[in-house]
Structure formats: structure tokens, C-alpha cells
Amino acid sequence: MKTKFPSFTDMDNALITNVDVAGTCNAFYNGVSINFYALGGGCNSLAQVGDVVYHEYGHGINDKFYQSQGASFDNGAMGEGYADIWALGITQSPILGIGFDDTDPTVLVRRYDIKKKYILRI
Numbered sequence: 001m002k003t004k005f006p007s008f009t010d011m012d013n014a015l016i017t018n019v020d021v022a023g024t025c026n027a028f029y030n031g032v033s034i035n036f037y038a039l040g041g042g043c044n045s046l047a048q049v050g051d052v053v054y055h056e057y058g059h060g061i062n063d064k065f066y067q068s069q070g071a072s073f074d075n076g077a078m079g080e081g082y083a084d085i086w087a088l089g090i091t092q093s094p095i096l097g098i099g100f101d102d103t104d105p106t107v108l109v110r111r112y113d114i115k116k117k118y119i120l121r122i
């Protein structure tokens, strides 16, 4: 992020991270923290899936950067895409969320190297 927005400092602080939040198979950013549901429902805790952690942090970048510009990030689909790009920029992979499923290691969340990108929602 710093290579893209070097003067942006609104994410230069520790971000509260909650794990084993009640619920399963998802994660979320809520404006002040990133949150990961517990293992269960056929899913691993997404706190253990690195690119999902990057994705949730990416929501924070989207949120705080737009706020710094006097705007708000209200387009949910674009927010997901932008958060994916922050994550994939770190992993350098078109595939996001390998490790989602607790039994099938081939299940993923989204991929950007085929036409159908959205498979699961986080």
C-alpha cells in the first residue's frame, strides 16, 4: 500500500484483530477492526488464511483512504474487488482463499485467472 499511497498515513497504526468470532465461514472489516469467524460449518477459521487476512485489511485501506479524500466507499462489489487486489498484490497470485474449506484443500474463495471470478463471498 505504501508504494501506491506513500503519503497516506491513516492505516499507520495497529489494527484490532478479533479471531474466533461467533459464526463460521466468513470474515469482515467493520471500520475499526478485522474479524474472523471460528472454525466450523465446514470452514477453517479464515484468520488462518493469509490472503483473506490481507483482503480484510484491504477493506480497511479502502475505507480509510476514501475517508481521507472526504468520501465514503459505498459500492460493495467494488469494495470486494479492491480488497482482493490489495491481497493479490501481496501474494502475486490470481487465486484468493485457498484453505477456506476444512477438508478439501482445493476450495478457494475467488480467482481472477478465469471468467467466473466470484465463487464464495468474504
Ligand SMILES: [Zn+2]
Residues within 6 Å of the ligand: 055, 056, 059, 079, 080, 083, 122
Ligand atoms: Zn471482503
